[in-house]
């Protein structure tokens with residue numbers, strides 16, 4: 001069991017109020033850090049990774065709602081519970097807070113006993129989330145170990161994830177769907193962990209029996225991730241990223257409408273990245289050859305032509321440069 005004192009970030013522009021809170025927390029065995037404005041609160045939370053945030057609504061710069069929105073959008077801080085301290089008891093403020101991702105509210109002036117009870121209960125939830133988060137970190141790290149085995153695919157999972165999210169944005173997908181694309185992109189090939197290196201790294205074409213083994217990776221990937229609650233909605237992307245619209249893909253041979261749009265998005269960016277980068281069995285292709293081949297494959301009934309056209313438009317735009325990751329492993333430190 002973790003016995004370190006729980007660390008609570010107090011974000012309040014009133015120093016005296018913050019000090020009173022800090023004293024109360026100290027008296028009950030918690031450690032605390034104080035931030036006096038919104039920007040400071042965001043930066044401190046990312047740096048210190050507190051176990052909980054007590055957040056004032058009215059602060060100079062970014063207000064409490066904006067701070068909550070930001071903290072819930074970063075991978076590192078999104079599971080940190082936030083209690084908003086508000087002098088406003090009206091419903092509107094709470095609704096805005098809930099929308100920003102706030103987990104609980106306390107109306108000022110607060111009663112110490114009530115505040116401490118809520119802190120305790122959210123810290124219990126946080127402890128459970130931490131366990132989940134550990135499992136998530138392990139699996140996301142494993143996804144990158146596959147790449148480390150094969151220098152040709154270094155950065156592939158990261159690019160597929162970024163590309164899929166960018167294409168999802170262009171196709172007006174919701175925030176939740178973008179999150180599914182983000183995780184599905186990183187994890188899509190995780191089943192390759194179970195594929196022998198002699199097959200995975202073989203220069204040249206695979207034999208039929210080797211290809212049969214290679215074709216098991218989407219289902220194995222699904223099995224690896226199926227107990228990972230936070231990746232639950234990305235499982236179809238892992239399982240079906242080698243399906244083709246005409247039913248010639250694997251593992252299920254799904255056809256047409258059976259293949260959801262998010263899977264089609266991963267199909268396109270996965271193939272695009274494989275073609276435009278060097279592999280053990282081929283050189284990197286230029287963009288022209290890549291797209292002409294992929295359009296041929298659309299005619300053959302493999303990919304979704306509308307999704308490919310949207311992707312081509314994006315690749316040709318100036319915006320494309322900005323999604324290319326600076327470092328292949330950047331997500332590990334995100």
Ligand SMILES: [Fe+2]
Pocket residue numbers: 188189217241242
């Ligand atoms: Fe794959």
